[in-house]
Amino acid sequence: MVMRSLISRREQEITFHPVVLVMVPVVALLLQDYLPHLFPHFALLDLPLLVVIYFAITLRSPIAGTLTGAIIGMLQDGQSSHPIGVNGMAKSIIGYAAASIGVRIDVENSISRMLLVLVFSMANSVLTYLIERRLLGFEMQWLWLHEIARMMVNAVVAVGLFWFLDRLRRKG
Amino acid sequence: MESFFSRYKNVLVLVVVLVAQLIALATQIHRPSAMGVGDTRTDGHHVRAVRFAMTGPVIPLERMFTSIGHGVRGMWTNYIYLRGVRQKNYDLQAEVDQLRLQQMSLLADARQGQRLQQLLGFKQQYIYKTVVAQVIGTSGSDQSRVIYIDKGSNDGLRPDMAVVTPDGIVGKVRDVFPHAAQVLEMNDQTAGAGVVLETTRIRGILRGNAAGQPQVIDLLPDDRIKTGERVLTSGGDQVYPRGLPVGDVMSVAPDKQHPPYIAITVRPAANLARLEEVLVITETHDANGAVNDAAGEAEVQRAADAASEALPSIGTPENGTSGASGATGQPLVVHPTPALHVDRFTPGATPPAAELQPGDTKPITPKIAAPTAAPQSAPQAAPQSAPQEKQ
Numbered sequence: 001m002v003m004r005s006l007i008s009r010r011e012q013e014i015t016f017h018p019v020v021l022v023m024v025p026v027v028a029l030l031l032q033d034y035l036p037h038l039f040p041h042f043a044l045l046d047l048p049l050l051v052v053i054y055f056a057i058t059l060r061s062p063i064a065g066t067l068t069g070a071i072i073g074m075l076q077d078g079q080s081s082h083p084i085g086v087n088g089m090a091k092s093i094i095g096y097a098a099a100s101i102g103v104r105i106d107v108e109n110s111i112s113r114m115l116l117v118l119v120f121s122m123a124n125s126v127l128t129y130l131i132e133r134r135l136l137g138f139e140m141q142w143l144w145l146h147e148i149a150r151m152m153v154n155a156v157v158a159v160g161l162f163w164f165l166d167r168l169r170r171k172g
Numbered sequence: 173m174e175s176f177f178s179r180y181k182n183v184l185v186l187v188v189v190l191v192a193q194l195i196a197l198a199t200q201i202h203r204p205s206a207m208g209v210g211d212t213r214t215d216g217h218h219v220r221a222v223r224f225a226m227t228g229p230v231i232p233l234e235r236m237f238t239s240i241g242h243g244v245r246g247m248w249t250n251y252i253y254l255r256g257v258r259q260k261n262y263d264l265q266a267e268v269d270q271l272r273l274q275q276m277s278l279l280a281d282a283r284q285g286q287r288l289q290q291l292l293g294f295k296q297q298y299i300y301k302t303v304v305a306q307v308i309g310t311s312g313s314d315q316s317r318v319i320y321i322d323k324g325s326n327d328g329l330r331p332d333m334a335v336v337t338p339d340g341i342v343g344k345v346r347d348v349f350p351h352a353a354q355v356l357e358m359n360d361q362t363a364g365a366g367v368v369l370e371t372t373r374i375r376g377i378l379r380g381n382a383a384g385q386p387q388v389i390d391l392l393p394d395d396r397i398k399t400g401e402r403v404l405t406s407g408g409d410q411v412y413p414r415g416l417p418v419g420d421v422m423s424v425a426p427d428k429q430h431p432p433y434i435a436i437t438v439r440p441a442a443n444l445a446r447l448e449e450v451l452v453i454t455e456t457h458d459a460n461g462a463v464n465d466a467a468g469e470a471e472v473q474r475a476a477d478a479a480s481e482a483l484p485s486i487g488t489p490e491n492g493t494s495g496a497s498g499a500t501g502q503p504l505v506v507h508p509t510p511a512l513h514v515d516r517f518t519p520g521a522t523p524p525a526a527e528l529q530p531g532d533t534k535p536i537t538p539k540i541a542a543p544t545a546a547p548q549s550a551p552q553a554a555p556q557s558a559p560q561e562k563q
Contacts, residue, residue: 032312033230033320034237040445043314062182070189078226079309080316081346081356083200084219085193092193096186128315136201140361141382141429146314 014058020168025051025072033079044150046121048072049091050158053120054165056095057102057113069095083136090127094120110159117158121151224349227320231352234309235322301455303327305335307447308352317360317384319343321450324351332411334453340417340441341365341405342450353452357444358418359386366408367418367438372396375406378418378438386419388436389427397424403438413456417441 028047036043052072056065073091077084098120106112125147132138177184200219303323311318323329325348333345335355343357344365356363359380367378367388374397376388388403401421407414419438427435 029312030230030233030237033309034234034312036310036312036314037307037319038241043310043312046313063185066182066186066189070193074193075226076312078223079230079318080311080313081318081354081360081362082316083197084222084226085197085200089190089193089197092186092189096182100182131197136197138362143382146383 014060014169016055016059016169021055024055024165024168025068025075029072029075029079032076044153045157046124046150046154047157047161048076048087049094049121049124050117050154050161052091052095053098053117053158054162056098057107057116058165058169060099060102062096062099065095065097065099066092067095069093082132086128086131086136089131090124093127094124097123110162113162114155114159117155118151121154122147125150220347223347223354227349227352227354231308231320231349234320238306238308238322301453302336302451303329303454305353305450305452307450314384315361315382317343317357317363317380317444318346319355319357319447321353321355321452322351323452324349324353326350328454329353329452330454334412334416335450336412336416336453337442337447337450339443340419341412342442342444342447344411345452355450359384359440359444364409365412365418366406367403368406369397369421370402370404372401375408376436378403381435381437384444385422386438386440388438390430390433391436393426393432393434397421397434397436399423403436413453 025048028051032042032045032047052065052069055068056062059065069091070088073086073088074084076087076091080087098116101107101116107116129140129142133140200216305321305323305327307319308322309320319342321335329345329348331345331348335342335344341358343355343360343363345353346356347354357380358365358378361380361382363378363380365378366375368375369388372394374391374394376391378386378388381387391397399421403418403420405412405414405416405418419440421436422439423437424434425437427433
């Protein structure tokens with residue numbers, strides 16, 4: 001039963017129009033840059049991370065997930081004061097892991113999507129912190145409450161965003 | 173071999189991507205010893221070029237969003253939200269009249285203050301030139317407190333220029349592009365600024381924490397530090413001019429990461445979350461603090477001389493007047509009253525030491541020249557009779 005479900009998910013190919021594949025990350029990056037200027041608390045949300053997770057679990061290709069994460073992460077680094085590669089590395093790993101999990105479990109359910117985003121949001125923060133603190137030797141602080149708030153916000157927004165992005169995909 | 177690659181291609185791609193980014197990171201990192209206070213991780217040329225390529229397409233869109241936002245806001249404020257404008261106009265006119273009266277008295281006080289400052293040699297780092305810039309975007313992450321402004325190298329901006337608002341400092345220019353610049357806010361974890369507490373004069377380094385609150389770190393516990401005390405820039409970082417407001421002390425707590433030091437959390441004077449326009453300080457009076465201090469002392473000396481000349485002088489006996497030289501604009505030269513009977517104690521009667529010979533027994537002849545400003549009432553026969561008195 002489980003094997004049949006796994007095979008059917010592998011065989012069920014979901015694709016996107018190339019314009020969607022390009023424009024969704026670009027718009028996400030743009031909104032992420034501009035909206036905190038109007039609403040400072042928006043910075044808690046990580047729209048590019050949600051886009052990486054969505055494409056990774058939907059396309060179910062670890063290579064595509066890795067590359068999507070690397071490109072979006074590095075573009076995000078380019079906008080920030082981080083050295084280029086910090087978010088790139090973290091999101092590459094997230095993209096790879098999300099795609100690998102997307103093959104194995106049902107990711108069409110809202111609850112499972114929320115749980116996935118909760119876990120990957122925390123993983124992204126931990127990876128970014130480790131890269132900056134341990135690998136690069138920067139003095140960074142870790143605030144548990146802040147990170148938990150970030151997880152929750154990302155998970156809640158992900159439900160609506162993923163529903164919207166589902167409308168843009170085409171099934172093969 | 174082929175099966176190995178096909179079997180592990182996913183992991184291999186991940187490893188290749190990670191290694192490539194790791195190498196990219198390694199090329200961007202500076203050694204900590206090469207970084208001083210406020211010297212954050214400035215990008216090299218190649219990194220700046222990559223960053224510019226990444227932000228280049230985004231900046232025009234952000235600029236467009238900003239102008240659309242301003243347009244919508246302007247339409248609302250200028251056309252739609254106009255109820256009660258007439259009454260408000262009357263009220264404002266009355267307020268303007270009041271303020272004009274106040275302004276006249278304040279202007280007189282300000283001019284007096286400027287004159288006094290000049291006299292006392294008050295010399296701080298004056299801000300000479302600023303460029304007004306509009307905030308058009310952010311980094312989008314609360315882990316990187318960066319904003320984008322719509323002025324760049326074409327407007328004379330350079331890295332490490334201070335960015336302020338009339339309320340207080342904001343941060344410093346990090347990367348500069350032709351038509352935009354990236355500003356690192358002072359509450360970023362990688363930012364740094366030299367600050368001083370206004371009343372206690374305790375100096376420290378300001379840095380942001382993970383929650384985006386600026387903190388003065390690496391200070392030993394001191395009972396004199398109280399909440400509410402103002403924090404100013406010290407000028408020691410050579411980025412921010414001295415004496416600009418940073419904020420006030422919000423709390424004082426032990427630094428858990430670096431005992432026994434304390435960390436002072438500062439409430440920023442500028443509203444960093446709601447920045448619309450900022451000022452970039454492109455030119456200051458003098459960047460060198462040491463030179464400033466020396467020049468300041470010289471100015472104080474000159475001011476003291478000027479003050480002594482401005483003091484009321486002793487009146488001359490011939491006219492019996494006394495008053496300040498500043499009143500006429502001509503400094504008065506005070507001459508001693510001419511002696512009635514010239515002797516060897518009279519000023520100018522003794523020849524210079526170079527003309528004296530050891531063992532010379534000749535009596536000293538007083539050489540008295542007629543005083544330049546000799547009063548008319550002085551006895552005319554006195555100089556001629558002096559030698560006879562000596563003999």
